[in-house]
Amino acid sequence: MNQHLQPVISTASSRIYETLRRDLVGGRFAAGEKLAINALKEHYHVGLSPLREALNKLAAYGLLIQENQRGFRVPTLSRSELDDIANMRLELEGMAFERAIQHGDDIWEAELLAAAHRLKRADLSLEKGEEWEVLHSQFHRTLVAPCGSVWLLRFIEQLHDQFDRYRRLGPKMPTVRQTLDEQHHELVELALQRDSKAARALMDDHIHKSYQVALKRYQEHA
Amino acid sequence: MNQHLQPVISTASSRIYETLRRDLVGGRFAAGEKLAINALKEHYHVGLSPLREALNKLAAYGLLIQENQRGFRVPTLSRSELDDIANMRLELEGMAFERAIQHGDDIWEAELLAAAHRLKRADLSLEKGEEWEVLHSQFHRTLVAPCGSVWLLRFIEQLHDQFDRYRRLGPKMPTVRQTLDEQHHELVELALQRDSKAARALMDDHIHKSYQVALKRYQEHA
DNA sequence: GTCAGTTAAAAAATCGATTATTATGTATAA
DNA sequence: TTATACATAATAATCGATTTTTTAACTGAC
Numbered sequence: 001m002n003q004h005l006q007p008v009i010s011t012a013s014s015r016i017y018e019t020l021r022r023d024l025v026g027g028r029f030a031a032g033e034k035l036a037i038n039a040l041k042e043h044y045h046v047g048l049s050p051l052r053e054a055l056n057k058l059a060a061y062g063l064l065i066q067e068n069q070r071g072f073r074v075p076t077l078s079r080s081e082l083d084d085i086a087n088m089r090l091e092l093e094g095m096a097f098e099r100a101i102q103h104g105d106d107i108w109e110a111e112l113l114a115a116a117h118r119l120k121r122a123d124l125s126l127e128k129g130e131e132w133e134v135l136h137s138q139f140h141r142t143l144v145a146p147c148g149s150v151w152l153l154r155f156i157e158q159l160h161d162q163f164d165r166y167r168r169l170g171p172k173m174p175t176v177r178q179t180l181d182e183q184h185h186e187l188v189e190l191a192l193q194r195d196s197k198a199a200r201a202l203m204d205d206h207i208h209k210s211y212q213v214a215l216k217r218y219q220e221h222a
Numbered sequence: 223m224n225q226h227l228q229p230v231i232s233t234a235s236s237r238i239y240e241t242l243r244r245d246l247v248g249g250r251f252a253a254g255e256k257l258a259i260n261a262l263k264e265h266y267h268v269g270l271s272p273l274r275e276a277l278n279k280l281a282a283y284g285l286l287i288q289e290n291q292r293g294f295r296v297p298t299l300s301r302s303e304l305d306d307i308a309n310m311r312l313e314l315e316g317m318a319f320e321r322a323i324q325h326g327d328d329i330w331e332a333e334l335l336a337a338a339h340r341l342k343r344a345d346l347s348l349e350k351g352e353e354w355e356v357l358h359s360q361f362h363r364t365l366v367a368p369c370g371s372v373w374l375l376r377f378i379e380q381l382h383d384q385f386d387r388y389r390r391l392g393p394k395m396p397t398v399r400q401t402l403d404e405q406h407h408e409l410v411e412l413a414l415q416r417d418s419k420a421a422r423a424l425m426d427d428h429i430h431k432s433y434q435v436a437l438k439r440y441q442e443h444a
Numbered sequence: 445g446t447c448a449g450t451t452a453a454a455a456a457a458t459c460g461a462t463t464a465t466t467a468t469g470t471a472t473a474a
Numbered sequence: 475t476t477a478t479a480c481a482t483a484a485t486a487a488t489c490g491a492t493t494t495t496t497t498a499a500c501t502g503a504c
Contacts, residue, residue: 011290011487013278037456049271049488052457056235056275060282062376068233069495071456081372088373091317150303151310151384154284155377162373233457259486271458274487291465293486 013050017057020044024063024074025164026130032076035064062158077166082218085162086211092159093207094200096144096152101196104146109192115142116188123181128172133164143187143203166214169221176213180206235272239279242266246285246296247386248352254298257286284380299388304440307384308433314381315429316422318366318374319409323418326368331414337364338410345403350394355386365409365425388436391443398435402428 020040023029041051059066065073100108119139122132137160144156183206190199242262245251263273281288287295322330341361344354359382366378405428412421 013487014290038454047488048490049274052271052275053278053487056278057282060279068236069456070497084371084373088371095313149306149310151306151381159373235457260484269458270460275457291486292467 013053016046016050017054025161027168029074031074033074035072082166085159089159089207092156094203096147097203098196098200099147100144101191101194103148108146111142112188115139166218169217235275238268238272239276242276247383249390251296253296256295304388307381311381311429314378316425318369319425320418320422321369322366323413323416323421325370330368333364334410337361388440391439
């Protein structure tokens with residue numbers, strides 16, 4: 001979608017869209033919950049029209065379910081959907097990463113290092129709040145950015161948002177998280193070495209480990 | 223997206239969404255055109271609120287570009303985007319078709335034959351209007367339906383709509399169209415034989431031929 | 445008790461009007 | 475001319491109120 005990047009000017013509608021997207025991905029709504037539009041209006045101090053426009057966009061994006069005449073609800077979570085999302089991430093991000101390694105230029109290399117560095121700084125503070133989430137997304141976006149396909153990037157972005165609904169269900173898991181954090185650097189290394197085979201293998205492993213975390217969260221979630 | 227299937231109950235918003243989607247895919251708006259909301263309101267006899275909600279959804283879906291404070295416009299067409307879309311179709315539909323062949327049951331086989339039959343009847347009448355388009359989409363949806371991934375299906379649907387913006391730029395091309403129509407049956411044959419290798423090869427060829435048609439249309443469009 | 449039918453309350457969808465922003469045109473100064 | 479400031483028109487975005495539909499609550503017959 002990339003829609004939530006660089007909204008040069010902001011309208012009430014685009015602001016509430018971005019806020020709701022963050023809150024949905026961050027798990028501030030219960031899965032399956034029916035959204036009380038009036039309550040949202042009050043809570044976010046926003047008018048009905050921009051709010052409804054944002055909800056419509058989020059439904060088209062897949063972060064809400066819209067049922068005619070009965071409003072919007074948060075999609076439920078399921079093991080099978082998590083599997084689906086993780087599988088699609090494996091396929092699409094793997095593909096994109098390989099292509100990025102083939103096409104990426106030296107500017108990309110610099111941006112990779114920068115993004116990895118910023119993320120590492122955030123890793124160190126054990127407090128992984130919203131700021132870490134932003135840097136983490138940014139890092140993964142950078143990895144695949146020069147893959148050459150706008151649509152591929154769009155789908156990956158969408159899958160990340162979906163995946164994070166599961167990953168962010170519970171509190172952090174320091175042990176696994178540390179392994180994952182280390183892999184970020186190795187991903188950059190392999191990218192710089194243009195070793196697309198090894199890079200893809202590591203990306204597969206990275207996504208698979210993330211999947212295991214997300215699955216655990218989902219199962220413990222009850 | 224699949225959103226435009228089975229809208230059990232319809233609201234003004236969902237109706238105008240579906241109408242606009244069809245018209246956008248069918249090329250009834252010029253690429254790059256800025257949408258005059260008031261004109262749309264009159265033309266489609268619909269109120270402002272449902273219209274804006276539909277436009278917002280279409281923007282999130284990728285059939286419109288939304289620019290804050292300056293409304294909506296039809297995305298431009300470009301050779302590179304057509305290449306991107308066709309490539310993604312190759313990857314994703316190929317993947318989905320293989321999986322469908324592995325998972326599809328006998329009910330699927332029946333539906334395949336039915337969809338192919340309906341399409342063939344429409345093929346024969348050289349008039350390929352909106353009805354043919356519906357049956358054609360339906361056929362391709364059926365081919366990949368039991369692939370097991372909701373997200374894969376969603377992405378493919380989206381890519382088809384994008385692809386058709388190019389394919390439907392100009393009038394029909396009987397010669398190529400006939401070849402493509404014949405391939406529909408062969409695709410069913412190979413699916414029934416569960417020959418996923420050959421099936422994927424033919425799917426690749428089918429998409430590639432369609433791409434050539436779309437490219438020609440785009441180039442002649444000028 | 446429970447089920448169908450009815451009514452009241454709540455919520456969703458839509459309308460009509462208002463406000464804010466951008467685009468256009470015109471006059472004036474460099 | 476060219477550019478700049480200002481006024482005006484056109485359009486986008488938003489608000490507040492109304493209509494429509496759904497959900498919940500209630501009633502009485504079986």
